[in-house]
Amino acid sequence: MxxxxxxxxxxxxxxxxxxxxxxxxxxxxxxxxxxxxxxxxxxxxxxxxxxxxxxLPGMVDAHVHSLSHPGEGIAASTRSAAAGGVTTIVEMPFDLKGPINSTDRLNAKRELAESEAFVDVALMGTLAPDGGWRSAEALAEAGAVGFKVSLFDTDKDRFPRISDAELRNVMAATAGAERTVAVHAENNEIVQAMLAAERELNPFDPKAHVRSRPPVSETLGVLTALEVAHEQNARLHLCHLSLPRSVDLVEWYKNQGLDVTLETCPHYLTFTENDHDAQRGRLKINPPLRKESDRNGMWERIASGSIDVVSSDHAPWPAKYKDHEGIFANHSGAPGVQTSMAVTLSGALGRGQDDFNAAVRSLTEAPALRFGVGASKGRVAVGYxxxxxxxxxxxxxxxxxxxxxxxxxxxxxxxxxxxxxxxxxxxxxxxxxxxxxxxxxxxxxxxxxxxx
Missing domain, CATH: 2.30.40.10 (Urease, subunit C, domain 1)
Structure with missing residues (x-):
């Protein structure tokens, strides 16, 4: 040579x-x-x-929302990514102009990314309720690296709920298209009932957001996704989990042979529900922040290798969307693509070299493998x-x-x-x-x- x-x-x-x-x-x-x-x-x-x-390999951030708000865009999110050690973002499909549930919308987003991106971008698709699963194969052929759906009704147009019956069709279709389906796993019925109660009783208490989404709302959502994926032999990825119990449930299904991965986020490894006292609506995130014991338990599961992926869930709402006095008037999510690597690796180093090594993999190789870029991303190895x-x-x-x-x-x-x-x-x-x-x-x- x-x-x-x-x-x-x-x-x-x-x-x-x-x-x-x-x-x-x-x-x-x-x-x-x-x-x-x-x-x-x-x-x-x-x-x-x-x-x-x-x-290190450049971070593959498996969960970025660049277009949920018109003030961000792919240019800003990928600038921020570059400054944080992120060399590939996996771009979520729930855009303000409409969810990426057709090949026309996917192709238009590809053109936008190619004109704006500072670092590389992988594009997720989604599947509309009421029959959208029929588009899975065409979207996969057009380049969608995976699909994301929600069990919670965040927004009826932009981010709709998939019913349990429809989820079976979605899982079957994504398995047939040989793509991973990523699931926002919160039980809609429990959260909606608790939201109604907390809005009436405690609308100005920031911890009302935490109470409106109790741990069982996450674990039931996780179990629903796991059982349907098991039935349909689907590739499943569970997004932004906040609870050690959720991780343990996933581990049980892994041991049964299910092709399943999960992610958590730096905010669940850094903050607790008590941080709402100071930051109020700025820490309104779904699922919510949990107790200190939960945060410590998530770190333990990173060290053990039970947590596959750490992603930012970058949701860059401007402060005016996060600083309302009433907690439920605030949008959910927070910016994080630029800080994820430094925050996570610093926290891991403080816990030991094994924790650091596990965290590195969760930020790099594991998300690359899960979302279709593992042949060229996520490793410091010849040919990559x-x-x-x-x-x-x-x-x-x-x-x-x-x-x-x-x-x-x-x-x-x-x-x-x-x-x-x-x-x-x-x-x-x-x-x-x-x-x-x-x-x-x-x-x-x-x-x-x-x-x-």
Whole structure:
């Protein structure tokens, strides 16, 4: 091989087994060409030494809502992603202009992403109630890497509920299309009844949101999705779970042979329901924040490998949608794509090296494998895309909304100091974030996840 053609040599701590060793990673034409001992003689156009920083795969954020609000868009969310070590976002299908439930809408979103994205984008589709499952195969052939549906009626037009009867058809159709179906798993009947009661009795108490979605509303939703997926032999992914019991239920079904994965989010690993006292509606998220024992239990399950994926569930509502006095007047969700990697990895490092290794996989390889990009994303390995996040464990970050590239204009992590931070992001061999400045440009990102 002609080593003189190397474009970049990136030196840093690369994972070998459960350990980390300083290596030189050679990049050629946007892909990883070789991983060799440091000091190996080679001619290269550029050398970058990350010192004691970890050279990680770029994060594959499995849950991003770029178009739920017109003020964000794919440009802003992928700028924010690049500054947070995220090199691929899995873009959710519940857009303000209409859910991505037809090939025309999927193709239009592909064109938008190709013109706006700073990093790579994989596109999810959804299936409309009342027969939309018939579109699963066509959407898969058009490039949808998976489908998302909800068991809770968030919005009758943009984000509708799929009934249990319809869920059987959806599961069968997505299995036939060889795609994963991601499920927002909350029991609609329980939540709607509790919402009505809390709206009447405690509309200004931020913890009324927590009470309106008790743990059983999540676990029943999880069980419904698991049982139907088992019946239909579907590939299931459970979104943004908040409870250790939910994880344990999923683990039982995994042991029965079901093809199921689950995700949690940094906010469930960082905050508890008591943080509503200070942040009020800004922490209104579905499912809600839970108790400290639940937060600790989720960390334990990351370390054990029971939690497959950590995603941001980036929902960049501007503050005016989050600061109403009445808790139920606020939109649900929070921005997070830029902070997820630093917050999660800093928390994991504080718990031990095994926790850190498990967290790395949950941010990178596991979501890549689940959503159709695992052949080129999620690993630092020869032949893979040269997507890297350099994480310096000793370079603390004082998180400040002024540093965010999302158009939301705020962050729930305001004032938090992490023990480490992402000091560089490289997308397909190009530095798009140097730790201080965004270097990429709109349109350099690609839509990834080709039809199988």
């Amino acid at each position: 002609n080593e003189s053609r190397i474009d970049l040599v990136l030196t840093g701590r690369v994972q070998e087994g459960q350990g980390w060793v300083r290596k030189d990673v050679h990049v050629l034409n946007g892909r990883i060409h070789a991983i060799v001992d440091t000091g190996t003689q080679v001619e290269a156009s550029r050398w970058i030494d990350a010192k004691e920083g970890y050279v 895309d040269a997507d890297f996040a350099v994480f310096d464990p000793a370079s603390g970050w004082d998180i400040d909304a002024a540093d965010m590239y999302s158009n939301a204009g705020w962050t729930p992590y305001q004032g938090m100091k992490t023990s480490g931070r992402v000091t560089m992001t490289i997308s397909r061999g190009t530095v798009v974030w140097d730790g201080n400045e965004l270097l990429g440009e709109a349109g350099r990102g690609q839509v990834v996840g080709t039809p199988s």
